[in-house]
Amino acid sequence: MELSCPLPETMPESIQLGHGSGGMMTHQLLEGVVFPAFGNSLLATRHDGAVMRVGNSRVAFTTDSYVVNPRFFPGGNIGSLAVFGTVNDLAMCGARPSHLSVGLIAEEGLAIAELTRVVRSMQEAAEAASVTIVTGDTKVVDRGHGDGLYINTSGVGICEHSLHIAPSSVRSGDVVLLSGDIGRHGIAVLARREGLEFEGAIESDCTSLHRSTLSLVDSGVDVHCLRDLTRGGLATALKDIADGSGLGVDVVEHQIPLSQEVHGACELLGLDPLYVACEGRYIAIVPAEQADKALEILRACPESQGAVQVGVIGESTGVRLESVLGTKRVVDRLPGEQLPRIC
């Protein structure tokens, strides 16, 4: 079980696992290879999805591929994850998710019974999230050239508001709200993959978040930015927002909710929970004067009932974490890969 790989100092000649981490190497790959090729203003927002004008409407559009290993884990599977993950990316644009596409890449030899379980989970998740799967594609690759099943979901949704929800809208003095305890998805997947058993079962937090985000938007909260905590966890999300806004974030460590079980598992495995992925948690950045109202709204939604304020936005760039003892440390993207293939 290898939990990290070192960061090459320059762009390596070939793809390494860390390029999929969501951390520093992913950042290098995107900045060095992908964005220069595709460079345009919508991609340049560095957000989970694009918001574009279609006729009279503002439409959000996003895509994600899912390669999680194992495909079934406590609290979900690759199918439900693929639906909720893309629904959540639309939610982070402040959109109401409406339609999904599904692209299946199946490896020769995958059990039809397993595929059936997965697509049924997708449909259940779609119903739970009030989205419709309207178009799809199925490809088969020969044995030994895939890994059972990969799923891409893309999604569209409507933005029914005029907010510009993006890192560039974040202002100094804003507060950072976190929707609940962190790290359960990553630990649940890792535990299943490595055959680890922890006291108190740890289930993935995988769920759809759009009802919670829409509650905020519909209540008139002036939401500046939303970000779900997937690959790279809370730390990476905060760093992305700091970089995207040109500002900084000061976070108070003991205000970050962490279950006893995830805390114990991270201690045992030498993992930093700040970097462990969630699939049902997000941060909302809102003006300080609306913090109480926003927290009240979040706590009224089951999926964000544990919402708390964890930090504030300031002029000084970067992300800083203040410990219980009052010491501060700088939080950066993870150099390599902490937990490969958790989504």
Add this chain to the structure above:
Amino acid sequence: MELSCPLPETMPESIQLGHGSGGMMTHQLLEGVVFPAFGNSLLATRHDGAVMRVGNSRVAFTTDSYVVNPRFFPGGNIGSLAVFGTVNDLAMCGARPSHLSVGLIAEEGLAIAELTRVVRSMQEAAEAASVTIVTGDTKVVDRGHGDGLYINTSGVGICEHSLHIAPSSVRSGDVVLLSGDIGRHGIAVLARREGLEFEGAIESDCTSLHRSTLSLVDSGVDVHCLRDLTRGGLATALKDIADGSGLGVDVVEHQIPLSQEVHGACELLGLDPLYVACEGRYIAIVPAEQADKALEILRACPESQGAVQVGVIGESTGVRLESVLGTKRVVDRLPGEQLPRIC
């Protein structure tokens, strides 16, 4: 080099290569597993993409994953194919393609130089097709669990007309127009993969088709159905339309354009060109009285300058091919897989 696999009589217990053929096994998998799970009216149209209402607009939405092997072939590569393929699926909805998403699944060890070539090709193709790549995702899978690079592209576009372009709109008496010679993409990929050399280089026909389809629509032709000839080739496209319309198609074999080179390669390899994939050809089904006008419009576009009428729609279900000698044979979906991983 295995060019076909037998059709299991009942649903097998595991995924086989033929499930990705676009032929009979794909049909069985979709009808037996995927559609029952996701069943809804938009999927039920069995079209290349879905057309849904977004605000005041009719928006087309489609997805495709690309697993072509090899990734570079005469006339294109996996990147240009992924862009043109999804642009074409939007075109077949009668839409004006506007925005694409890109999901990359890279295998550990893929050369960064190759990835760079591919994403640059994608951008060139996007510019050629006047679409913008606005959102994306990159995942990495560990060595031995992928095949270098898989790409998913999803796309949205606007339908600026009120036509209902779908198999269900096809009417008895309509004519079937084919935009040019068939089979070049499949043969080009196969030849590169197997190291075959044919007299006269065969290049993939991979290109974007939306200017041709929009010319038809914008000229007021009452287009009933459009379908690009990808997996499963012309035969499968005709069979899909026959099934979807509840009608039949009578095709005249000697009217189907086929280059000398593709004809020769198919003879040598024992392939039926009717089933060989194209990535830059399509059929348009229009009312007989508009056939001449439609052909004139198609021939004015470089990508469909070889357009001809190849058949007519009739009440008698199924697809029939009339040979030069006047004999007729029934054309069905291919039982197994003729050419795996050509897109």
